Amino acid sequence: xxxxxxxxxxxFAEREARGNSANYQDLAEHAAxxxxxxxxxxxxxxxxxxxxxxxGSVRHLGGPVTAGYPAFRTWxxxxxxEVAATMLRRRTQTNEAGRCATLLPLLAALPQPLALIEVxxxxxxxxxxxxxxxxxxxxxxxxxxxxGPAVEFGAQESPVTLECAVRGPVPLPTSLRERLPEVVWRxxxxxxxxxxxxxxxxxxxxxxxxxxxxxxxERLRGxxxxxRAEPPHLVRGDLNATVRELVAQVPAGATPVVFHxxxxxxxxxxxxxxxxxxxxxxxxxxxxNEAVPVLPTVERRLPHPxxxxxxxxxxxxxxxxxxxxxxxxxxxxxxxxxxxxxA
Numbered sequence: 001x002x003x004x005x006x007x008x009x010x011x012f013a014e015r016e017a018r019g020n021s022a023n024y025q026d027l028a029e030h031a032a033x034x035x036x037x038x039x040x041x042x043x044x045x046x047x048x049x050x051x052x053x054x055x056g057s058v059r060h061l062g063g064p065v066t067a068g069y070p071a072f073r074t075w076x077x078x079x080x081x082e083v084a085a086t087m088l089r090r091r092t093q094t095n096e097a098g099r100c101a102t103l104l105p106l107l108a109a110l111p112q113p114l115a116l117i118e119v120x121x122x123x124x125x126x127x128x129x130x131x132x133x134x135x136x137x138x139x140x141x142x143x144x145x146x147x148g149p150a151v152e153f154g155a156q157e158s159p160v161t162l163e164c165a166v167r168g169p170v171p172l173p174t175s176l177r178e179r180l181p182e183v184v185w186r187x188x189x190x191x192x193x194x195x196x197x198x199x200x201x202x203x204x205x206x207x208x209x210x211x212x213x214x215x216x217x218e219r220l221r222g223x224x225x226x227x228r229a230e231p232p233h234l235v236r237g238d239l240n241a242t243v244r245e246l247v248a249q250v251p252a253g254a255t256p257v258v259f260h261x262x263x264x265x266x267x268x269x270x271x272x273x274x275x276x277x278x279x280x281x282x283x284x285x286x287x288x289n290e291a292v293p294v295l296p297t298v299e300r301r302l303p304h305p306x307x308x309x310x311x312x313x314x315x316x317x318x319x320x321x322x323x324x325x326x327x328x329x330x331x332x333x334x335x336x337x338x339x340x341x342x343a
Contacts, residue, residue: 005038005049006031012051015311021210023066024055030069037073040080047266048087052094052208057086060207091192094208095122096216097223098329099261099289100129101136101164104181105171105332106287106317107257113182115254115284117246119239119275120263121188123196123205124232125223130180132226133161136172136332154180159222168323168334184254186232189242193234196227216328240278247282256284262313262327264294276319288316289325303335 013028028051031037041049059065061082063075076083107114107129118127133154151172154161166172194201202224209217235242243258250256258279264272272294279286290313292299292306298316306312312324312333324333 003035003038003042005041006033008032008049009038009051015309017051017210021212023211024051027051027055027065027069027072030073034073037076040084044084044087050092052092053087053090054083056092056204056208057083057090059211060086060090060204066211090204092208093122093190093192093194093205094262095125095194095205095220095223096261096328097125097128097132097160097219098162098164098216099325100126100132101134101162101329102289102315102323102325102332103259103261103287104129104134105334106315106322107181109171110181110257110285111255113184113254115185115250115256116183116187117243117250117256117258118186118188119243119258119260120266121190121193121232121234123194123201123224123227124186124188124234125196125220125227126259126261127186127188127232128183128223128226130183131155131158131160132223133158135161135163136170137163137165139167159225160219162219162329164326164329164332166332166334168336170323170332170334185251187246187249188232188234189237189239189246190234191236193236195234196224196231240275243275243278244282247284250284256282257287258282258284259287259289261289262291264288264290286318288319289313295319 009028009032013025013032017025017028041054055065058072058076061079063079064071116127118124121127134152136151138149138151194205196202205220206217209220235246247256247258264275267275276295276297288295288298292302292312292314295316297319298314298321301319302314302321306324311327313327314321315323315325322335325331
């Protein structure tokens with residue numbers, strides 16, 4: 001039986017899990033053809049049927065996600081009430097600090113000091129770009145192959161080093177290697193903000209890290225350590241109303257910067273446009289890092305399409321695209337000056 005849920009899980013297996021998680025690819029492919037499981041998922045609200053939410057909930061509850069589909073399916077059937085309750089209560093709030101590596105060149109180029117406001121902040125781990133170390137692996141030459149010289153800089157004592165493969169004329173001037181952006185104020189908005197001091201909230205974030213990605217789990221734990229030293233100011237609320245309130249609170253002399261990554265895809269097209277209208281009317285700057293089709297004004301200005309099936313995001317400053325980025329901050333492909341959009 002074909003279903004929208006089955007299509008959702010097949011698409012996840014092919015576009016997101018393939019090449020990133022053999023376990024999740026296997027689970028999603030089998031789930032897509034499992035009529036009984038699809039029927040159970042179909043009984044949840046549309047926004048609560050996502051593969052990441054199902055797999056993360058099972059992990060959070062101690063269920064098997066690496067032992068093959070039969071073990072997974074048997075466990076889910078026996079614990080469906082708990083799984084469904086967790087999926088209804090929780091959200092896919094992957095808080096990937098690695099994305100700071102793709103945001104940093106833009107942040108460093110803006111008038112300093114900065115007041116950062118993150119939309120869809122989760123636990124706020126991306127609000128600390130000035131507290132991490134960075135290692136950019138630069139292209140080697142004409143073939144634009146990554147593997148050449150590495151550019152390293154950042155907070156010397158940070159427990160987190162963010163690695164990013166870069167191509168194109170990424171603006172990493174000498175001054176940036178010596179000094180990170182100056183952040184004097186930081187705040188975040190989320191429908192369900194997570195507290196870095198709450199062990200259960202942090203265990204949920206760990207459950208959302210895919211099982212093969214031990215490096216991301218280590219990075220998450222280091223970023224939580226950074227945030228716990230100065231817990232972020234997070235506000236629960238609707239993004240349109242709350243972003244206006246937070247921008248109004250920015251200290252005098254600081255540049256307001258509203259940013260978000262992998263957030264607007266969860267809104268309807270109408271809600272995305274409403275947010276865009278809100279941002280166009282606010283002072284400061286707007287950095288978006290979203291899947292290519294999410295913001296039509298950004299997509300229309302791209303110099304060329306993203307490679308088919310790549311899953312890359314479009315990074316933009318005030319709706320002007322500057323680069324394609326890896327969804328977890330693992331790559332940054334800056335547009336060249338001839339495109340009229342790059343450095």
